[in-house]
Amino acid sequence: MTQLEAARKGLITEEMKTAAAAEKIDPEILRQKIAAGTAIICLNSKHAGVRPLAVGEGLRTKVNANIGTSKDDVSIDKEMEKARVAVAAGADAIMDLSTGGPVDEIRRAVIAEAGVTIGSVPLYQAALEAVNVQRKAIVDMTVDDIFAGIEKHLEDGVDFITVHCGVTRSTVERMRNEGRVMEVVSRGGSFTVEWMAHNNAENPLFEHYDKLLQLVKPYDCVLSLGDGFRPGCLADATDRAQIHELILLGELTQRAWDAGVQVMIEGPGHVPLNQIEANIKLQKRLCHGAPFYVLGPLVTDIAPGYDHITCAIGGTLAAAAGADFLCYVTPSEHLRLPTVEDVHEGVMASRIAAHAADIVKGVPGAWEQDLAMARCRKQLDWEGQFRLAIDPEKARRMRAESGVDEEHGACTMCGEFCAYKVMNERQQKEAAGG
Incomplete structure (x- = not known):
């Protein structure tokens, strides 16, 4: 039985009790929020020894730190040091986004040693397997390849996975009809768009969504429904593609809940200050109050080297308006793989934003x-x-x-x-x- 199913049956699990104590609220209040889908508990049933993390309405705004190798820098030691620095700086979760070197070894080390909630993007795994092991192009991945990557991450104990289920052929058409300055800036989103075009087929994670739910449910892993069409610049914010994807994510949220699977929604991107509150309210309305996980949002495009600041400005306003989870941005955003120092600065900037918003929200303490x-x-x-x-x-x-x-x-x-x-x-x- 998943946390969602238990909550709907009126049962308060040990995970709910532990998470509620950390939030300084009554466990029954948390149970009600989980039952309604407005809060989640991130904890894969295979991830032993880590504290369950509650995210959602009326709870402390959480902060995630992204780490991970690239083809140009494959050092496990560097990424593990970044994970340790992020946790020491107060990050509530870490996403391992490694795309270079021994990615399985890195992910498993982070899960074993970080001691916090872990997220990932399994599509990267499938892409790397296709290119490095099977010696074929990313667009030649099979549906089975994609699901095998997801299953590997679930088995390793990842607590939440980003899946770009709302990237569909109809959304691509809307993007192209309206026009965008930067088109698709999400890495997983771009993989999916190119796969659909090459194979003249629908996104497997949309077409086979019920299979995804069946795969995820036994692990009680949270589905983080990714924003493949998030705006990569202010000029693309709140356009047809972004909103059409959000509408689809609202529909997929209900299907996940019907299957007993917990969900949160990922959000933009680059958004002008005067559009942030509207974006949060729209997400909460279309996705039925599901927790909102935002990258930034960044409020200007002209601050490379200082994007942890542009992120903190947008994150404060977003969280005050109801966003529940902030994905940090480091000073390295748009420039390079972040250093250990960049990770520390990024976590601190987003923690300041989260706390400033929690004062507005009236979060206990x-x-x-x-x-x-x-x-x-x-x-x-x-x-x-x-x-x-x-x-x-x-x-x-x-x-x-x-x-x-x-x-x-x-x-x-x-x-x-x-x-x-x-x-x-x-x-x-x-x-x-x-």
């Missing part, structure tokens, strides 16, 4: 953290500030590097003219009757 920080700042309690900081190590290091005289308490920005210091001294004099 979010407001209280900021209030505690304010009180520590008022008292010039530096140890308290470091303890509450989202990145304590960086905050402590930056203060130490300033060479500040700890005896006087203030920082080097204002020194003796520190407003807190002035006000605290006045209050001390008043208390002493001065």
Whole structure:
């Protein structure tokens, strides 16, 4: 019985209890959300020793970090270090998107060692098997090849898989009729579009969706319905292809629920600030409140090297409007495979966005953290500030590097003219009757 089926029967599982405790909510509230499909628990039945992750309505906004090799950099050690840094920085989940080197070994190492929820895109596996093992083109993958890749990831214990089921021939036609600046920027989406064109056939993951549900259900793996037509630039945001795919994903969500399979929806991409809230509301309406997992969204196209910032701006607005899960973007986006330092910066940027949105959402404990920080700042309690900081190590290091005289308490920005210091001294004099 899946978490969804248990919730619908009124049963509170151990996974629900553990996840609810982490969210600081009553397990019955979480059960009701899972039963309604507005929340999910990410935990493959084969992924032992990891805490179940709840994602959805009214819960803390979660953050995912993407890692993975490419053909140009196949180092397992680098990717494992990135996984460790991402987890240490507070990432709730890691997606392994490796496309170079020993991808099976990398995925299994990440699952075994990361200690958090793991996601993947099994279509990459099928493509690599076709090219490297069977010595054929990606477009010559068979339906069986695609499903074999999915099954391998499920067996390894991946907790959620991105599947581009909404990339269909009719959606491609709408994209071409309207016109796009960047067409398809999703890697999995582009594989699927080219496969359909070459084989003059429908997307296997759409045509054989019931088979996919049957395959996934025994593992209780979450289907992350991918946005193959997500906009890759502001000019393509909220166009026919994106919205048509979203309509299809809403229909596929209902079919998954009918089969007892948990679902979340992946979202855009590059979106102007004034369209973000509408995108979130549209997704929630068309997909019946299913959890929304967004990449960014990035609010401008002109900031290579700073796209973790453009992501954080868009992610804050998206999460405040109801997005449930933020996929980070690093400073390397559009430029290179991210470094270990890029991964840290990307996680921190998205965690700041998630927390800022949680204050707006009224997530338990979010407001209280900021209030505690304010009180520590008022008292010039530096140890308290470091303890509450989202990145304590960086905050402590930056203060130490300033060479500040700890005896006087203030920082080097204002020194003796520190407003807190002035006000605290006045209050001390008043208390002493001065």
